[in-house]
Amino acid sequence: MKSSKILFVIAAMIGATVAFAAEVKKDAPAGPHAAKCCVKAEKDGKTCGHECCVAAAKDGKNCEKCGGAGAMAAKK
Ligand SMILES: [Zn+2]
Ligand SMILES: [Zn+2]
Incomplete structure:
Protein backbone atom coordinates (compact mmCIF):
# COMPACT_ATOMS: atom_id res chain seq x y z
CA MET A 1 0.00 0.00 0.00
CA GLY A 31 4.72 37.71 -29.17
CA PRO A 32 3.97 41.42 -29.33
CA HIS A 33 1.02 42.73 -27.37
CA ALA A 34 -0.19 46.10 -26.14
CA ALA A 35 -0.13 47.04 -22.47
CA LYS A 36 -3.37 46.56 -20.55
CA CYS A 37 -3.86 50.30 -20.05
CA CYS A 38 -3.44 50.93 -23.78
CA VAL A 39 -5.86 48.13 -24.70
CA LYS A 40 -8.41 49.64 -22.31
CA ALA A 41 -7.95 53.11 -23.77
CA GLU A 42 -8.27 51.77 -27.29
CA LYS A 43 -11.52 50.04 -26.38
CA ASP A 44 -12.89 53.43 -25.33
CA GLY A 45 -11.76 54.89 -28.64
CA LYS A 46 -8.91 56.82 -27.03
CA THR A 47 -5.14 56.69 -26.95
CA CYS A 48 -3.44 55.85 -23.68
CA GLY A 49 -2.35 59.03 -21.92
CA HIS A 50 0.53 57.54 -19.95
CA GLU A 51 3.75 59.38 -20.70
CA CYS A 52 5.67 56.12 -21.02
CA CYS A 53 3.06 54.70 -23.42
CA VAL A 54 3.05 57.84 -25.58
CA ALA A 55 6.86 57.73 -25.78
CA ALA A 56 6.82 54.05 -26.70
CA ALA A 57 4.10 54.63 -29.31
CA LYS A 58 6.29 57.28 -30.96
CA ASP A 59 8.85 54.54 -31.55
CA GLY A 60 6.12 52.23 -32.83
CA LYS A 61 6.44 49.98 -29.79
CA ASN A 62 4.12 48.78 -27.07
CA CYS A 63 4.94 50.17 -23.62
CA GLU A 64 7.05 47.60 -21.78
CA LYS A 65 6.71 49.50 -18.48
CA CYS A 66 2.98 48.81 -18.47
CA GLY A 67 3.26 45.16 -19.51
CA GLY A 68 3.28 45.51 -23.27
CA ALA A 69 5.86 43.92 -25.57
CA GLY A 70 7.16 44.08 -29.10
CA ALA A 71 6.10 46.35 -31.94
CA MET A 72 2.69 47.96 -32.10
CA ALA A 73 0.10 46.35 -34.30
CA ALA A 74 -0.13 48.12 -37.63
CA LYS A 75 -3.29 50.17 -37.92
CA LYS A 76 -5.57 49.35 -40.79
ZN1 LIG B 1 -0.79 52.57 -21.75
ZN1 LIG C 1 3.22 52.80 -20.22
Missing part, protein backbone atom coordinates in the same frame (compact mmCIF):
# COMPACT_ATOMS: atom_id res chain seq x y z
CA LYS A 2 3.00 2.26 0.56
CA SER A 3 4.02 2.36 -3.10
CA SER A 4 0.59 3.48 -4.27
CA LYS A 5 0.77 6.38 -1.84
CA ILE A 6 4.12 7.43 -3.30
CA LEU A 7 2.68 7.20 -6.82
CA PHE A 8 -0.17 9.46 -5.75
CA VAL A 9 2.29 12.04 -4.39
CA ILE A 10 4.33 11.95 -7.61
CA ALA A 11 1.17 12.36 -9.71
CA ALA A 12 0.08 15.31 -7.58
CA MET A 13 3.50 16.92 -7.99
CA ILE A 14 3.40 16.53 -11.77
CA GLY A 15 -0.09 18.00 -11.82
CA ALA A 16 1.03 21.00 -9.78
CA THR A 17 4.01 21.55 -12.08
CA VAL A 18 1.82 21.51 -15.19
CA ALA A 19 -0.65 23.92 -13.57
CA PHE A 20 2.21 26.20 -12.59
CA ALA A 21 3.66 26.17 -16.11
CA ALA A 22 0.25 27.04 -17.56
CA GLU A 23 -0.07 29.90 -15.09
CA VAL A 24 3.32 31.33 -16.05
CA LYS A 25 2.41 31.13 -19.74
CA LYS A 26 -0.79 33.06 -19.07
CA ASP A 27 1.14 35.85 -17.33
CA ALA A 28 3.65 36.26 -20.12
CA PRO A 29 2.04 35.72 -23.50
CA ALA A 30 4.46 35.23 -26.36
Whole structure:
Protein backbone atom coordinates (compact mmCIF):
# COMPACT_ATOMS: atom_id res chain seq x y z
CA MET A 1 0.00 0.00 0.00
CA LYS A 2 3.00 2.26 0.56
CA SER A 3 4.02 2.36 -3.10
CA SER A 4 0.59 3.48 -4.27
CA LYS A 5 0.77 6.38 -1.84
CA ILE A 6 4.12 7.43 -3.30
CA LEU A 7 2.68 7.20 -6.82
CA PHE A 8 -0.17 9.46 -5.75
CA VAL A 9 2.29 12.04 -4.39
CA ILE A 10 4.33 11.95 -7.61
CA ALA A 11 1.17 12.36 -9.71
CA ALA A 12 0.08 15.31 -7.58
CA MET A 13 3.50 16.92 -7.99
CA ILE A 14 3.40 16.53 -11.77
CA GLY A 15 -0.09 18.00 -11.82
CA ALA A 16 1.03 21.00 -9.78
CA THR A 17 4.01 21.55 -12.08
CA VAL A 18 1.82 21.51 -15.19
CA ALA A 19 -0.65 23.92 -13.57
CA PHE A 20 2.21 26.20 -12.59
CA ALA A 21 3.66 26.17 -16.11
CA ALA A 22 0.25 27.04 -17.56
CA GLU A 23 -0.07 29.90 -15.09
CA VAL A 24 3.32 31.33 -16.05
CA LYS A 25 2.41 31.13 -19.74
CA LYS A 26 -0.79 33.06 -19.07
CA ASP A 27 1.14 35.85 -17.33
CA ALA A 28 3.65 36.26 -20.12
CA PRO A 29 2.04 35.72 -23.50
CA ALA A 30 4.46 35.23 -26.36
CA GLY A 31 4.72 37.71 -29.17
CA PRO A 32 3.97 41.42 -29.33
CA HIS A 33 1.02 42.73 -27.37
CA ALA A 34 -0.19 46.10 -26.14
CA ALA A 35 -0.13 47.04 -22.47
CA LYS A 36 -3.37 46.56 -20.55
CA CYS A 37 -3.86 50.30 -20.05
CA CYS A 38 -3.44 50.93 -23.78
CA VAL A 39 -5.86 48.13 -24.70
CA LYS A 40 -8.41 49.64 -22.31
CA ALA A 41 -7.95 53.11 -23.77
CA GLU A 42 -8.27 51.77 -27.29
CA LYS A 43 -11.52 50.04 -26.38
CA ASP A 44 -12.89 53.43 -25.33
CA GLY A 45 -11.76 54.89 -28.64
CA LYS A 46 -8.91 56.82 -27.03
CA THR A 47 -5.14 56.69 -26.95
CA CYS A 48 -3.44 55.85 -23.68
CA GLY A 49 -2.35 59.03 -21.92
CA HIS A 50 0.53 57.54 -19.95
CA GLU A 51 3.75 59.38 -20.70
CA CYS A 52 5.67 56.12 -21.02
CA CYS A 53 3.06 54.70 -23.42
CA VAL A 54 3.05 57.84 -25.58
CA ALA A 55 6.86 57.73 -25.78
CA ALA A 56 6.82 54.05 -26.70
CA ALA A 57 4.10 54.63 -29.31
CA LYS A 58 6.29 57.28 -30.96
CA ASP A 59 8.85 54.54 -31.55
CA GLY A 60 6.12 52.23 -32.83
CA LYS A 61 6.44 49.98 -29.79
CA ASN A 62 4.12 48.78 -27.07
CA CYS A 63 4.94 50.17 -23.62
CA GLU A 64 7.05 47.60 -21.78
CA LYS A 65 6.71 49.50 -18.48
CA CYS A 66 2.98 48.81 -18.47
CA GLY A 67 3.26 45.16 -19.51
CA GLY A 68 3.28 45.51 -23.27
CA ALA A 69 5.86 43.92 -25.57
CA GLY A 70 7.16 44.08 -29.10
CA ALA A 71 6.10 46.35 -31.94
CA MET A 72 2.69 47.96 -32.10
CA ALA A 73 0.10 46.35 -34.30
CA ALA A 74 -0.13 48.12 -37.63
CA LYS A 75 -3.29 50.17 -37.92
CA LYS A 76 -5.57 49.35 -40.79
ZN1 LIG B 1 -0.79 52.57 -21.75
ZN1 LIG C 1 3.22 52.80 -20.22
